Amino acid sequence: MEEIGFLGLGIMGKAMSMNLLSHGFKVTVWNRTLSRCDELVKHGATVGETPAAVIKKCKYTIAMLSDPAAALSVVFEKDGVLEQIGSGKNYIDMSTVDAETSSKISEAITSKGGYFLEAPVSGSKKPAEDGQLVILAAGEKALYDAALPVFDVLGKKSFFLGQVGNGAKMKLVVNMTMGSMMNAFSEGIVLADKSGLNPQTLLDVLDLGAIANPMFKMKGPFMIQGSYPPAFPLKHQQKDMRLALALGDENSVAMPVAAASNEAFKKARSMGLGDLDFSAVHETVASSKSSS
């Protein structure tokens, strides 16, 4: 698997393809805005002009797109994956998409004779850079086995979860839990602050207790300062909350806390915070500071 295609060079995709390059893989990259490829090229990547061109060139292609619409268009549009996929070609979609989108892509690719694996990840910018993602794979088991050397570079652990759609679903469940936790955390920080407590002391206390976790530790100090450098953009987190709630709807699972959290993320979007880190939901709780 020395020659790998890589479609999509956003925050995540760039970090991941860099890791592949630095571990000796030959990588052919493509991005809708081609200039995003430049830095990769400096580190040894080749550029493919279109998704189809990348598929044609590489036996294995990984995609890391920002949302279901992007994941679909890369496959189905003109010059897309479908035009070159076929027998002997392998496609691993690591984007976070809903199960339905994943199934649609899976069917299209397998009906042309290609192999498909969905492999969304848990972890954002930093773990992507450090090769410490958690990979949630589902679909073609043989392709999963073949991809393990790649997954070993990109992540610290990978799971094979069964049929196509299960990777997407697991990802949504994890991100939904994380999104609600972020809201819980934000409310705690603001309540401490407005009640006359030192929010930094709250962080210290939390870090010593049963709910200490890397996310609080990493993002808390920034949140207190009102700083939200985008590791996982809020609009993508809100998309995942929405998709997770839709999954709950299908399965008749009422999730009032996730629903409240989703509205907070929507509020944040309406405040123009969608491109900041999802921890910016903190502003929806704190935003009335000045006006109270």
Add this chain to the structure above:
Amino acid sequence: MEEIGFLGLGIMGKAMSMNLLSHGFKVTVWNRTLSRCDELVKHGATVGETPAAVIKKCKYTIAMLSDPAAALSVVFEKDGVLEQIGSGKNYIDMSTVDAETSSKISEAITSKGGYFLEAPVSGSKKPAEDGQLVILAAGEKALYDAALPVFDVLGKKSFFLGQVGNGAKMKLVVNMTMGSMMNAFSEGIVLADKSGLNPQTLLDVLDLGAIANPMFKMKGPFMIQGSYPPAFPLKHQQKDMRLALALGDENSVAMPVAAASNEAFKKARSMGLGDLDFSAVHETVASSKSSS
């Protein structure tokens, strides 16, 4: 500080007084149901007949009661703390109460010449047994300094937070955050299960990611089995959510996720789960399993 009084031998108080005994402190215990003292006596404790008697005997007395009402009655009722408190006597209330209750107790004790420290803890049964609590002290700084040898036995870290009420407030903020997190976790587990994923795999995935934390790791496997052995009773967690929301109300902080979580805990109480561990809120999400 070798001689210490200890009022209240519930789950927490018992574990804490045991620790004091095993570290060589002389402890005089009292509990409303006196038979709860028996086991402590076997390990060397002396029994005080009333809170007043304990105060009379000991220069330093610690209280660990279940709720604000109990904390107040131990102080103000007949044979209560107030009858013997006075110059040279020190009272450390480690119960989780609201700031108003704490202030009321503080005023009563200091007006009689006694010294008061509130010192609620973060951590439940297991940390209490292991001497790994986090102690959130506020009030008389000199008493805090004097109590450090005791706090070193009971906890892994203590904070001095300033004026009386701040310990109570910090505790509420921590428990509110924890309560919302527990709801986020429960919704995640149920969504995984109903969507055809293995909930145990969800636990494995969560434990590798940015939101991995001891509470998920410790309680998750029990929750999946529908087992909720009470470490921190749900009715007490709900009380803390209620008090935290009231604190937010005072300070004009809207906290929609905590509010939704509080309603879930109330729902759990209405289902008769108040005496189980607070992780039993999982049942409010999962309970329709059989009827869907």
Add this chain to the structure above:
Amino acid sequence: MEEIGFLGLGIMGKAMSMNLLSHGFKVTVWNRTLSRCDELVKHGATVGETPAAVIKKCKYTIAMLSDPAAALSVVFEKDGVLEQIGSGKNYIDMSTVDAETSSKISEAITSKGGYFLEAPVSGSKKPAEDGQLVILAAGEKALYDAALPVFDVLGKKSFFLGQVGNGAKMKLVVNMTMGSMMNAFSEGIVLADKSGLNPQTLLDVLDLGAIANPMFKMKGPFMIQGSYPPAFPLKHQQKDMRLALALGDENSVAMPVAAASNEAFKKARSMGLGDLDFSAVHETVASSKSSS
């Protein structure tokens, strides 16, 4: 417009086509389960074998289907509307669907030369029977004008709202508001009951005040008795809440109360109440009566 086709004979469609018959219109009906046509035939209706057959026969055809999927399949499937629609043919879809579904149907019909009007209604079984619906029309203005004699029979008032999609959107906004109100009402009834008040007195008090409304008056007495004869099925109300929340998502409108209400409807679905009236959401608040 004496000859009218009518597709879909559910609770609503049956009542509406009966009204048309009793006002002297010639009506050709079709329903997926054809036996549902029998009663209409007794009152003078003709049966069309397929949607296509109805379109072929009638210059004007009205559809009243249960959900977007049904509305789409009647148009696009074999023997569907599209096979016979064309110049001089008019199609009025009165189903409650999302704007996207309505647009898809509109485009298909107008591209074949037909005229399209969406005209979802506000009001359920009783207003449908009494010809007291409120009709929210959008699309082809000329068709709206031509349809006024029909709308005068079916409803007490009709609005022309502009471009296709606006009728669907208005309907969702109304139903979302209604769904949240039903939850507010249910919570009030249960709180009264559990607090030792007579719920019937609550109904009397409400009916005298600023929030008195026909829905409370009509459904309240049934709800108190735990009786929910389906006028507007809960699963359809929940679908509308979901679609309204999705519309809010598109437009960055956070709606925490609608979101909480939607989760209550989902909970009701998970309790097996989806086919009862949407007032059965009352059971999600009251259901712990026996176990408290």
Add this chain to the structure above:
Amino acid sequence: MEEIGFLGLGIMGKAMSMNLLSHGFKVTVWNRTLSRCDELVKHGATVGETPAAVIKKCKYTIAMLSDPAAALSVVFEKDGVLEQIGSGKNYIDMSTVDAETSSKISEAITSKGGYFLEAPVSGSKKPAEDGQLVILAAGEKALYDAALPVFDVLGKKSFFLGQVGNGAKMKLVVNMTMGSMMNAFSEGIVLADKSGLNPQTLLDVLDLGAIANPMFKMKGPFMIQGSYPPAFPLKHQQKDMRLALALGDENSVAMPVAAASNEAFKKARSMGLGDLDFSAVHETVASSKSSS
């Protein structure tokens, strides 16, 4: 009952005492800010210097205070009701308070030999002015009967609800329902607006349907214009939501929609809207208009 004392001349109390004057009752008024009495004096009222003075002078005294704290202080503080209450004296508290406050006042008054009736009202400024309140009385039945001529002037209907506390509870249930409805309405208006619909058309549609009610009709047009002249101040509505939720807490009733609504009112308070009409909660949904 020609001579009546009246304590508290806020929006409500002023309108009510004016009605009593215009119907021929002799009224002795008191207000904490005595200058508020001036206009009443112009219409024939006498001024009492203190609550105690009013009680001393009048056999029947009505109180209409803004919140539980005010209701308590008028009774218990220096120069308060208790100093002159006794055998043959009657006290009717029409303030909206929690049941606990009402019980405390009741016990104090009856223990001195006075008669007590709680009689909170449903309806705000306009109904108060028009003598169209709904009166929710509980306590001393004989006093209720004696007060009927007064209630006939102040309200269109009165209920006797049994033991002290039930009037307060009924009031809370009604206001909680109303508060959630106001949120449902606000969300509907904003969703319509942001989705490209005319909010005024939404009002017209709502007014024709099953959820048409005087509150929507009266407040809707003002809300669309962002105008919130205070009939029922938002901070008082939020207080009632809080008390109703506390009542639910006591009785283990989970009310997720009321809880979400309460947080919206708290958000509004934090935005500095507490003194406007409670319909100003609309701003919490709409407020991001400019920044989206």
